[in-house]
Amino acid sequence: MNKSMKRTVATMMIAGMTVSGAAGAFAGTNMEKISAFLNHSIGFKINGSTYIPKDENGNKLSPITYHDTTYLPVRALSNALNTPIQYDSKTNTIYIGTSTTDQWVLTNYTAAQLDQIVKAFAGFDGFEDAYAPQMMIKGDALQKAEATSDGVNLLFTNMTVNVSPRDYSHDYDGTNVTLSNGATAKWYNVSGKDMLTVKVDDRYVTVSSPNGKLNKSQVEKAAASVTKVGVAQTDLVKVLYTAAQLDELKKAFAGFVGFEAAYAPQMMVKGDVLKKTAATEDGVNIIFENMTVNVSPRDYSSKYEGTKVTLSNGATAKWYTVNGTDMLTLKVDDRYVTLSSPNANLTHARLEKVAVTVAKVGAVQSDLAKVTYTTVQTNAIKDEFAKFDGFETAYAPTLMTKNDAFQKVAGGDSVNFLFKHMNVQISPRDYSVGYDSTAVTLPNGVKAKWFTPSKTAMLSFQIDDRYVTISSADNSLTKAQIEQVATGIARLK
Structure with missing residues (x-):
């Protein structure tokens, strides 16, 4: 339908619209009784195709003729004209097109929802990248993401977004439209349900509103916002x-x-x-x-x-x-x-x-130095770890305070790194067991705990299959410095 024809029909819609719920707001004060006729003889053609107006229950609607003017059913035609219609009961205002009640918000997926979306896509070989809409109508919400045999369904309260390598619109007659991002999409109908399919990168996105809460314009806006998620959102x-x-x-x-x-x-x-x-x-x-x-x-x-x-x-x-x-x-x-x-x-x-x-x-983040081990020291460290059956992989501190220095490595029931101002023990044993302790989170997010045997504060935490205990026997290092050193414990290369 061209723009001039659309404006003409829209004007007719304004002149005689019947909006569901509006009558009650006007009853008794602004309603005037008239005598009009349901005109069953008028048919509709939109872009050359026959169109039959229907209400939300699928019942056929007919225009009304009153004083030689024809009034069309606005709610039924709004989708056909791709023009959103909304009624604000608080202000008794009908909105055609953009509405102040039509508020869009970022989808703002939670970490758990993103994980669910990413996992749903992960099972598709060559199709692992997760895609999802970035915008939704205010009040909508993602319910779940589930994989199907050939795609992923993102189920919202008011819309369903399917992402698939398959073009579901291919077998149906429909109408092409251009979305706000310039992409070409296709409207078609399956079992009485309007569907919109658009190609996004290497896949096809199909958006619909099973409960009919979203009109075509709103569905198109949601479709235009579908893009890759996951990596970008955790960048x-x-x-x-x-x-x-x-x-x-x-x-x-x-x-x-x-x-x-x-x-x-x-x-x-x-x-x-x-x-x-x-x-x-x-x-x-x-x-x-x-x-x-x-x-x-x-x-x-x-x-x-x-x-x-x-x-x-x-x-x-x-x-x-x-x-x-x-x-x-x-x-x-x-x-x-x-x-x-x-x-x-x-x-x-x-x-x-x-x-x-x-x-x-x-x-303390700026008063640390890198620990550089000589070849002899590296071999000695590896030899000490080799003595532990099933515990051969060597780990070592890579950070120390600037005025510290590595002295030697020693064995026993752990591998002991002896520095000038600190001791680092790496063992299959958790030395903190049996002591009162205080939990802390290290700067790298690792959970650790402080405990104090024999008046010396010690920091203990687990890395992979072993426990690390760090202390400063001469008390020259603060707890904050020891916690920073702890973040540098890593596998020895």
């Missing part, structure tokens, strides 16, 4: 704090008695940048270009209703909304961390990925 890079930024972090936390240790995210979305760190009355704000991370002894989420989620490290967190901004709060050691994206550039999934990397940091 994180390490935050490399400068010495000045670390000093600013440390100073911001220093003013809190019993809360001095500085915490900050170790990862950020690629392209983001740290702007500043500022102390508040009850916490510290770490402000990035696309996110704000607040660390506080206070749980900001306690006063709000929200949704609990389990993060990738097993921690429980809570999503809630304050003044239109989504917030994520979780507990890290003895404090609460709240993340948000004030400019809405980061999805829930990205913020959840960043959240699990929030850990203790400090100036």
Whole structure:
């Protein structure tokens, strides 16, 4: 249908529309009784094809003739004309085309939903990349993602999105349309249900609204937003704090008695940048270009209703909304961390990925040196590990404080690395068992615990199939420094 004809019909629709639910709003005050005729003799042709208007139950609708003017059934024609029609009962306003009630939001898949989507696609050889819509009507929600024999179904409350190597529209007559992103799509009908298929990269995407809540225009907008997800949404890079930024972090936390240790995210979305760190009355704000991370002894989420989620490290967190901004709060050691994206550039999934990397940091990040072993030392380390049956693979510390130095390696019921200022034990045994301990999260996200036998603080954590215990016999290293050294334990090359 050309634009001028569409405008003419739309004008007729405005003149005599019958919108479901609108009559009750006007009854008794703005309704005027008239005498009109149902005109069963008028037929419809759209782009040369016969069209029969029907209501939501499939019953045939006829135009009304009143004083030589024909009034068409607007609700039935809205889909045929690809023009969304909505009625706002609060303002008694009918919207044709763009509506203030037609609000689009980012899909903001949770980490668990993304994992489900990725797993659904993973079983298809040569078709593993996950695709999903990035936009949906406000109020819609992803229910589940499931693999089929030749594709993946993403089931939302109000729409179904199928991604397949197969073009389902091929066997049906239909109408081609151009989407907002310039892609050509095809509308067709299967068993009374309107379907839209569009090719996206090497696959075909078919979108429909089984419950009829979305009109064709809305389905087209959702289809245009389908793109690759997974890798792009977890596109994180390490935050490399400068010495000045670390000093600013440390100073911001220093003013809190019993809360001095500085915490900050170790990862950020690629392209983001740290702007500043500022102390508040009850916490510290770490402000990035696309996110704000607040660390506080206070749980900001306690006063709000929200949704609990389990993060990738097993921690429980809570999503809630304050003044239109989504917030994520979780507990890290003895404090609460709240993340948000004030400019809405980061999805829930990205913020959840960043959240699990929030850990203790400090100036110690810039006073570490790399441990370089000589060939003789490397061979000696490997020999000590070879003495353990089933435990032959050699691991060693790769970081130390700048003023430290490796002395020697010794055996026993563990492999002992003796430095000038610290001892590192790698053993099949967990030495912390039987002692009171304090759990901490290392800067690399690994769970560890502090315990104190014979007045010497020791840090213990598991790496692969062994336990690592680090201490400073002369007490020259702080706990923060030892925790940083712990992140450098790795397989010896």
